[in-house]
Amino acid sequence: MKLKYTIHTIKKNGQTEIKSSQFDTFPIVIGRGGASAILLESKLVSLEHVSIQVSDNVPYVYDLDSSSGVFLNNAKIVNARLKTGDILKLSDISIAVEIENNEIHLTEERRDDLDVDPEEQANKLVTALSIESHIPTLRNLCLGFAGIVAILFFILPVIGVNKGSWSSGPISNNHKMIEQDCSACHEKAFHAVPDSKCMSCHVMTDHSPTLPRLISANEDLDISCATCHTEHNGNHHLVDQASALCSSCHGDITNINPETKLENIDSFDSHPQFKASIRKDSEGKEFARISLEDRESLTDPTPIKLNHKVHLEKGIRGPEGEVDLNCSDCHRLGKDRKVIEPISFERDCKSCHPLSFDDRLPNKEVPHGDPNLVYSYLYAEYAKLALGGGSSPKEDEEFNVRRKPGFTVERETSKVVTFTKSNISKESRSAEEQLFTKTACQLCHVSVEVSIENKDVNFDGTQSRFKLLTPEIPSKWFPASTFSHGAHDEVQCESCHNLATHSVAESTSTKDLFLPGIETCQECHSATASSGFIKSNCVMCHSYHESLTMNHNEKRSLKDIVVSLNKRK
Amino acid sequence: MRQETILNYKNFLWLWIHLGALIVVLIIYALHDPIGAPNGGTWLGYSYGIIAALGMCVLMWFGIRKRSFFSSKTTLKGALAVHVWLGIFLLFLVPLHSGFSFGANVHTLAYILMVLAIFTGIWGAINYFSLAPEVGSHRGKGNLKELLQQLDIISSSIDALTIQKSKKFIDLTRMFDFTFQPTLKRALCQSMMSAPVPRDVAAFVSDLNPSEKDEGVNLIGLINRKYELANLIIEETRVHFWLKLWLYLHVPIAVAAFAVMVIHIISIFYYR
Numbered sequence: 001m002k003l004k005y006t007i008h009t010i011k012k013n014g015q016t017e018i019k020s021s022q023f024d025t026f027p028i029v030i031g032r033g034g035a036s037a038i039l040l041e042s043k044l045v046s047l048e049h050v051s052i053q054v055s056d057n058v059p060y061v062y063d064l065d066s067s068s069g070v071f072l073n074n075a076k077i078v079n080a081r082l083k084t085g086d087i088l089k090l091s092d093i094s095i096a097v098e099i100e101n102n103e104i105h106l107t108e109e110r111r112d113d114l115d116v117d118p119e120e121q122a123n124k125l126v127t128a129l130s131i132e133s134h135i136p137t138l139r140n141l142c143l144g145f146a147g148i149v150a151i152l153f154f155i156l157p158v159i160g161v162n163k164g165s166w167s168s169g170p171i172s173n174n175h176k177m178i179e180q181d182c183s184a185c186h187e188k189a190f191h192a193v194p195d196s197k198c199m200s201c202h203v204m205t206d207h208s209p210t211l212p213r214l215i216s217a218n219e220d221l222d223i224s225c226a227t228c229h230t231e232h233n234g235n236h237h238l239v240d241q242a243s244a245l246c247s248s249c250h251g252d253i254t255n256i257n258p259e260t261k262l263e264n265i266d267s268f269d270s271h272p273q274f275k276a277s278i279r280k281d282s283e284g285k286e287f288a289r290i291s292l293e294d295r296e297s298l299t300d301p302t303p304i305k306l307n308h309k310v311h312l313e314k315g316i317r318g319p320e321g322e323v324d325l326n327c328s329d330c331h332r333l334g335k336d337r338k339v340i341e342p343i344s345f346e347r348d349c350k351s352c353h354p355l356s357f358d359d360r361l362p363n364k365e366v367p368h369g370d371p372n373l374v375y376s377y378l379y380a381e382y383a384k385l386a387l388g389g390g391s392s393p394k395e396d397e398e399f400n401v402r403r404k405p406g407f408t409v410e411r412e413t414s415k416v417v418t419f420t421k422s423n424i425s426k427e428s429r430s431a432e433e434q435l436f437t438k439t440a441c442q443l444c445h446v447s448v449e450v451s452i453e454n455k456d457v458n459f460d461g462t463q464s465r466f467k468l469l470t471p472e473i474p475s476k477w478f479p480a481s482t483f484s485h486g487a488h489d490e491v492q493c494e495s496c497h498n499l500a501t502h503s504v505a506e507s508t509s510t511k512d513l514f515l516p517g518i519e520t521c522q523e524c525h526s527a528t529a530s531s532g533f534i535k536s537n538c539v540m541c542h543s544y545h546e547s548l549t550m551n552h553n554e555k556r557s558l559k560d561i562v563v564s565l566n567k568r569k
Numbered sequence: 570m571r572q573e574t575i576l577n578y579k580n581f582l583w584l585w586i587h588l589g590a591l592i593v594v595l596i597i598y599a600l601h602d603p604i605g606a607p608n609g610g611t612w613l614g615y616s617y618g619i620i621a622a623l624g625m626c627v628l629m630w631f632g633i634r635k636r637s638f639f640s641s642k643t644t645l646k647g648a649l650a651v652h653v654w655l656g657i658f659l660l661f662l663v664p665l666h667s668g669f670s671f672g673a674n675v676h677t678l679a680y681i682l683m684v685l686a687i688f689t690g691i692w693g694a695i696n697y698f699s700l701a702p703e704v705g706s707h708r709g710k711g712n713l714k715e716l717l718q719q720l721d722i723i724s725s726s727i728d729a730l731t732i733q734k735s736k737k738f739i740d741l742t743r744m745f746d747f748t749f750q751p752t753l754k755r756a757l758c759q760s761m762m763s764a765p766v767p768r769d770v771a772a773f774v775s776d777l778n779p780s781e782k783d784e785g786v787n788l789i790g791l792i793n794r795k796y797e798l799a800n801l802i803i804e805e806t807r808v809h810f811w812l813k814l815w816l817y818l819h820v821p822i823a824v825a826a827f828a829v830m831v832i833h834i835i836s837i838f839y840y841r
Contacts, residue, residue: 033731034739043724044748047731047739067748118721122714129713129753129806131813138820145825149682153675154832165675166836168609182840192841230605233670242604 001054003028003104005038010111027051029064030090041110044068044091052082052104059104061088169232177562185231198225203548214257221249221256228544243267243527243537246544267527268536273518276477292517295499299511303446303469308512312505319351327493327504337486342475355440357431361385366435371447371464374435378428386424429465436466445471477515481541496520575694578650587658594620598665607668609676609837617666622830624659625683628652629827632820653694656687679833682826686819693815703808713805720749720798727791730784738781738788741773745792749799756806764796765789 002024009017023037030038034047046066053060059082063070071089072080082088082104086097098105127133136144156162163182171179178184185193206212215221228245229238249256251266263272275289279301290297311330315322330348334341343349345368355365357378364381366374436447446469476482488496497504497514504514525540526533576584594617603611609618631652634640663680671677711719731742745765774785 033728034734034742035736036732039732043721044750046748047728047742047746065743118718122717122721125717125751126714129751129756129802129809131753131810131817134753135817138817141817141821142824145821146828149678149825149829149832153678153829154835157675157836165673165678166840167672167674168676168837168840169670169672169674186840189839190841230610233605233608236606240605244602244604 001026001057001059001102001104003052003059003106006105006107008107008109010109027053027062031064031066038106040090040093040108042091042093045093049090050088052106057102059099066090167232170234171232172238173235174238175231192224193226193231195225198229203550204545205548207545210257210260218256223249241537241539246538246542250538268525268538269522269527271518274478274515276513276515277474277479278477278513279472292515298513298515300513302471302473302510304471304473304510305444305446306510308504308507310508327497331493333485333489338482338484339475340485342473349444353440353443355435357435357440366440371436371466371468374441375428375432375464378431379424382424382427382431432464432466436464436468441466441468445469477513482543483541573646574698575646575649575653578646583647583650583654587654591658591661594662594665603668606670607665608670609667611668614666614668617662621659621663621666622834624655624662625827625830628656628659629823632823653690656690660684660687675829675836676833679826679829682822682829686823686826689815689819689822693819696811696815700808700812704805704812710801713802713809716798716802716805717751720795720802723791723795723798724749727788727795730788730791734784735778735781737777738785741777741785742788742792744773745770745789746795747799749795749802751799751802751806753806753810756803757810759803761800761803762796764793 002022003026004020004022006018006020009019011017021038028038029036029048029051030040031048031050032040032042032045036048040049046064046068048064049066050070051062051064053062060079061070061072061077061082062079063077068091069076071077072082073087074089082097082099084097084099088095088097088106093108096105096107098107135141152162153165157166175185185197187194187197211223215223228240230240231238247266250262251264253260253262254264265271273291273293275291276298277287278290278298280286280288281301292298310316311325314324316325317323330343332341332347350368355368356362357364357366358381361381366377435441437449441447448467448469450465450467494504496516498516499512499514502512504512507514521536524534525536527536529535573579597613598607598617601607601611601613603613608614631648634643634648635645660683663683667676667680671680710716727742727746731739734742747762770789774782774789777785
């Protein structure tokens with residue numbers, strides 16, 4: 001048997017050169033070098049790759065422990081019989097097998113590398129080893145990256161998807177339910193949130209009557225809801241408490257509003273002395289703002305009489321024996337734990353000062369209120385007594401006489417036991433006069449007897465002959481601020497409510513005003529949190545505006561709000 | 570004289586300028602007491618934002634400057650010095666711009682991408698200083714192409730030596746020679762190849778027929794040289810890979826960061 005090895009060399013110009021060699025001594029080794037009879041031009045082929053042997057006139061191929069293996073018809077083999085049509089593959093070289101007339105034909109197709117520039121070959125390999133040949137070009141990578149972010153974070157948000165990615169920060173808890181609907185607040189692109197959007201849900205009082213006029217007149221005065229209420233900062237700052245928000249105008253208020261009566265204030269440290277709102281006269285509706293520095297003018301003209309000194313003495317007589325009164329026995333903290341509740345006769349005075357008027361009617365007390373009502377009550381009670389419906393006095397019983405606690409008042413009592421209409425009137429008028437001029441009423445109130453010539457008063461009828469000057473005691477002396485008494489609960493009242501001249505316990509007149517000045521506050525409070533002071537901002541005492549109740553016909557149904565604002569499915 | 574590099578350009582001129590600027594912006598930030606917490610919406614936030622946006626433009630400009638070979642107004646080294654130190658400066662300026670408020674949004678994404686771009690840039694600079702001296706051709710050795718050509722010649726010479734040699738000689742060759750077809754993946758993953766130990770080789774060579782001994786010694790010399798070349802090729806391929814890889818991350822990320830920054834600016838004014 002013989003072996004014929006043919007090499008078809010395909011030249012660059014397309015021509016094929018055929019070169020054949022004949023071998024008849026088996027085994028025949030094929031490889032890159034060494035003892036190989038047939039030399040292959042490939043670096044991947046082993047020195048001695050396979051050997052062809054013939055046994056009983058049948059050709060076999062044997063792998064000579066080659067590094068890359070032997071493949072016959074794409075199947076890895078160690079040894080195998082060769083047949084016509086087989087393709088023998090040694091690394092990157094394919095050899096076609098044909099057996100004809102006792103002769104093995106092996107045909108290899110080669111591309112002519114001789115014509116290829118070795119420079120070019122090397123360059124190709126260098127390129128293959130570089131990163132550039134394995135990834136897209138820089139330009140394409142840039143376009144790709146920029147394109148992806150532009151689609152995800154620009155185009156999608158603009159068409160309404162992935163809008164949250166444009167949010168500058170988490171929304172406050174109060175507005176969480178409208179978070180999905182940007183247009184609930186943002187009306188127009190590239191425009192700030194308009195106040196109208198805020199006010200579609202929140203109705204507020206104006207800050208001051210002059211502010212709207214100032215804003216329209218002064219272009220620099222850029223004040224909107226969002227100036228102070230900044231959103232997208234989480235739960236912080238929706239209602240900011242920085243004093244700078246106030247002092248940005250109030251630090252220069254005399255310039256911004258030349259007509260103002262206010263002084264410029266930068267912070268609590270430069271806050272002027274407090275000014276109390278005090279009625280100009282006892283019955284006037286007009287108020288004057290009087291600085292606490294001006295102690296001379298600082299008297300309360302309210303027509304009410306209360307002797308603090310007497311009430312604060314130790315061991316005064318109460319209804320059930322001796323008592324020591326404290327401030328808070330009469331001045332009680334309101335439900336808001338801030339403002340002191342107004343004095344109530346029923347609650348604070350009555351137990352010691354009952355409004356009884358006749359010892360024959362020991363359990364009867366006139367109502368605390370309108371003098372006409374008092375007189376009507378008296379008339380009705382004496383009428384009942386006259387008609388026998390009332391209880392008659394017991395001669396031996398001790399007189400139950402109106403008196404101030406601790407004092408005894410002698411009173412001439414009527415011995416009349418039968419009543420006529422004129423008697424009823426006379427008794428009533430007598431009791432009325434006692435009450436308004438000598439006993440109960442005049443203790444605290446200023447009463448005025450209506451002149452007999454006054455035709456408006458029908459003295460035969462049910463109208464009272466007395467008038468009381470209405471004591472309108474203000475619940476707040478500083479109406480523009482709120483002091484939280486509850487927050488200062490552990491502080492003794494007289495620590496702050498005191499005068500240089502005398503204390504509350506020494507005061508005999510309600511004209512005395514025991515309002516603490518700013519210097520008292522500044523013992524603990526300061527604009528800065530330095531050296532042991534409580535950092536105090538404007539809104540600790542003042543508020544910018546108050547919340548109002550929304551107009552009934554502007555309210556929406558719960559369903560409307562949830563569906564339109566939240567867009568929940 | 571010390572060699573001037575992109576870092577110590579003009580005696581660290583740009584480092585000092587940016588360090589000074591950083592101290593100034595930090596002091597202003599510390600003194601700044603805005604209403605609420607510091608954020609991008611305060612006057613300082615806006616100012617730092619504008620500076621940072623201009624800074625980003627200067628950083629991107631380097632991509633243009635790098636390619637304009639005939640520019641004479643600035644030196645490429647100087648432009649790169651500004652590029653490096655300005656990038657590091659922005660790393661600190663942008664958090665001050667935002668008042669350290671970060672979230673899952675496009676604004677923070679712009680910062681993240683910028684940070685990634687800057688860190689890949691720093692990585693690139695480190696690579697430049699640590700790997701560039703490793704490039705063979707920078708040390709008077711052949712470049713990759715020459716190494717490959719040499720390897721080709723050596724391989725052919727080894728093959729030629731083996732033709733019609735004794736079995737022992739062939740065995741020797743088979744034992745110590747190797748096929749080497751370099752690819753990028755192999756160069757990156759494969760460890761360096763170690764040449765045969767001289768003692769082992771000596772035993773085999775002394776075992777050869779006396780007539781083949783000289784050629785045996787020659788063969789071993791060639792094989793050793795082949796190992797050496799193969800290792801040089803692997804090393805050179807690796808060095809070039811790492812010298813370039815950072816750029817393929819740095820530039821696209823920087824472009825994306827710039828794009829997101831533009832989106833950030835549009836979005837904050839869109840929803841004022």
